[in-house]
Amino acid sequence: MVDELSYYSVLGVTSDSSAHYIKQAYRRLAMQWNPDRRTRSPSHEIKFQQIQQAYSVLSDEKKKHYMIWNCMKKEKMRDILI
Numbered sequence: 824m825v826d827e828l829s830y831y832s833v834l835g836v837t838s839d840s841s842a843h844y845i846k847q848a849y850r851r852l853a854m855q856w857n858p859d860r861r862t863r864s865p866s867h868e869i870k871f872q873q874i875q876q877a878y879s880v881l882s883d884e885k886k887k888h889y890m891i892w893n894c895m896k897k898e899k900m901r902d903i904l905i
Contacts, residue, residue: 830877
């Protein structure tokens with residue numbers, strides 16, 4: 824599973840990227856890492872799944888807001904515990 828904060832880095836975009844740019848990055852990477860287009864190896868399939876998961880979260884506004892809220896909540900809890 825991909826860490827929530829690295830969804831943007833998996834797709835190679837920044838957190839302020841537009842939905843159109845995120846979609847472009849996803850399509851480019853999905854074509855590049857698609858296991859049907861490359862030799863099948865577990866590492867390629869894992870990378871492709873990470874790309875799909877990142878796009879699934881970043882393309883859905885509800886999932887994206889929940890991810891951001893959850894990350895902020897974790898940061899506050901970490902600050903309280905330190």
